[in-house]
Amino acid sequence: MNYVHSVTKHLLANRTSLFRWLFVAGFIVSVSACQQKSEDVTPQTSASTSENTTINDWILQNMQEVYYWNDKIPANPDKTLSPDLFFDSLLNKYDATTNPTGDRFSWIEEDANTLTAELSGQTTTTGMEYNLYLRSSGSSNVIAQVLYVLPGSPAALAGIKRGDIISKVNGQSITTSNYSDLLFSGTNFSFGFASVSGSALVDTDKTVSVTATTFQENPVFLDSVYTVGNKKVGYLVYNQFVPGANGSDAGEYDSQVDAIFSKFKTQGVNELVLDLRYNPGGYTSSSANLASLIGKGVSSSKLYFREEWNSSITPELQKQYGSSFFIQNFLDKSQNIGANLSRVFVLTTEHTASASELIINGLRPYMTVTTIGTTTYGKNVGSITITDDSGKIKWGMQPIVFKSYNSAGTSDYSTGFTPNIEVEEPINLLPLGDTNEAMLKAALSQISGSTANARQAVSEQNSLLQVGSSIQRKAGGKSMIRPIKNLNL
Template sequence: MRNKILLPFFLLALLCAACKEKNVEPATSTETNQWIYDQMKYWYYWNDHITANPDLTQSPEDFFESLLYRYDAGTRPDGDRFSWIQESADELKASLSGETKTTGMQYKLFYYPSGSTNVIGVVLYVAPGSSASDAGFRRGDIFSSVGGTKLTGDNYRQLLNAGGALSYTISKFDVDDVLKETTVKRKVAPVVLQENPVFFDTTYTYDAHKIGYVVYHQFIPSPNGSSGKEYDQKLDDIFAKFKAAQVNALVLDLRYNPGGYVSSAINLASLITKGTTNDVFYYKEYNPQVTETNRKKYGDSYFYDKFVSKSQNISSSLQKLIVLTSSRTASASELLINGLKPFMDVTIIGEKTVGKNVGSVTITDSDGKIKWGMQPIVSKSLNSLKQSDYATGFVPNTTIGEGIILYPYGSPKDPLLGEALFEITGTHVTRMAHHTRILSEKGEEIESTIEKKAGGSNMFFDR
């Protein structure tokens, strides 16, 4: 059976057979480490840097780390930024399919005002049916205290990662643009949740411009445990509507998309591309050992994937493609951009992307004795022109951040969407409020929960 690859924003991922419930004795640390070593010596992209005499007495996590050819700006600029290991293989596989224990609320954190130690959280989006949604959280909400304690640079990690139910105190800007805490408190608790990545879509008509807009949070074909393609089908249905409306411009919002399955990237690319099913979407470059083994087994076709035929493809009417990005856009999202570039112009608006032009595989033990799962980098990805020059990220055609004041998805007041509509129509359909720009300049961003989804900017996998 052909191994599959997972891309983190460009991670190729090998999905091994699911572990079955068996009455087997768990492996010792030494046995686990030997299994890690054997898999890494074969699959790891930089396997020529793995020692021949590893220390098998370490913990599995430390042992895995000791094998990696880690990135260093000075000594290893070509090194690994993305491989990771997880103690539960089942949890790893579930998270890669969008199933995690979560409140359903993704947010980013700021020092506000800049230069202070005060920390605020700004809600990016909320999964429907989640605890956060039930509590009333919406995109753009701001919180400044957790459990009655104000967030600071010293305590925010401890407070936000305390686990269990947490109570958030909401803050709002007054008429003078001063952020003040309200008396509103919202309590949420993490539960196991399957997140639907196809989050929002709509169309706009401005004179002769018919514009499709879709928000896509992760490249996932279906819910965890499903053998279908429910989420891919939802995208197909959206593009069928776009085709019926004869949209001549598309705005693809990937600003919070850390990557996912290559199969879903191929599906989406095939809905957009002006290429054909004879055209290569991307090539995969492995270490010499994997290359030799699989060329003998499968031939050259193992090392590339082509576009597929989609009746919902909108290329016949499409004149403009704009992708919205942020510093969290990675892996399969970048794979999509790189794979489309040889066939059409791709305009990028937002912030520079992560820069993941490599892919990983999900490796688990099919016998169930080894409970760990790992996601090592195993390949480098290139488009049909053999280009892979985005290791430091794609630089936007127009650089713009979304700031602290967030608007609902689909609102032209959103700075990134507003700029995209201007790029398409040549007219500012709405003007960003003055206070939005001023407040955006006053905050210093720290981090985002998007970075923690399925290992951070590490998702680029196939199935």
């Protein structure tokens, strides 16, 4: 991910689309903007039908050119549908039984400008991310457990912290039928809290009012250096692959990561714990930057990953740009600590996706990558953002356009990476960076040699059934984004 390069891609002479970024995509469809809204099923007027046809022509042209499964697009799709439903009708949809390699990840949004801001970490938010769980087995009541809080955000200023359990919003108990409306709508919230008492959750009298605001997330959340015996252990919590703030091309977040690894190198770090448990992906340039700071023996002559596009566009791209179009090599980084490392530990959950999984897959041919936590999401395909550079069409879409492979030709993680060492986060969460925190403790135990490569025993396991997460709603969540060259085919 170089920071946000807007690049016009003309695959045909009359093309009107602006392809801004590449994604190894993965926003969960159930919470994306291609959800059917109530107006989607309202009978269309002749004027709106005409407008839909114009937008849908644009959608179809682009999809026929670049969609990874363009040979699966229906021959005569219904162009009178609203654009979101029309886009959905073109997809080679995933089915676990009949089409297990199908599309789970393409999506479309009505406002492309908002999308581009969100992809750089700028959203209207309270500043906290949380998992949603059923309050008890068989119950319809839901609790939200806070995973992390962004420094300086409204939630942080209100005193909310990791591990807090929210059971009510604006005086209403959270349930399976209302959690989306209560938590994901509006900007003014009064949160009521619960606490763990023995094996039960008990509501408390505590309430906190928070107003969501437009906030820029810095993905570089925390870094530390620990001494374990004769080892110096670098630890980095990194929550999204974003090179810089929205509207900036300075790459300030990538530079911050570089500075951390420069410190690691100066301090003689010879073990690394990379915490990607809440990282749903992002720009591949930032993924390549981070991998290039870690990899052993890597350089700009070594392959990080390559892409496979559809069979009709591949010859055109090959002819115009050569094979280099499809590859991302490592970078030459003076801050690289790979010479001092024999391995890297990566902390993972089901929120670890796409650009995060690319780190695991891309580094494995060069060094031992040990994953600790739970199985990752499973995202080995990519998409591009397509918008209309004429400004007449306001929609933006995110079709899958490629599949990624590492230097060993491996791309077999569509069901996620199973952890080498399984550790589940407990119901009582300690602060990130605390050496007694479950996942970090497991990694440090491996480094000290005090545990075997087996499932780590964690007291007070979280037995609650997860029903969702705010991380799934991040724009481009489960994504990997790569700026690309101008295409003039």
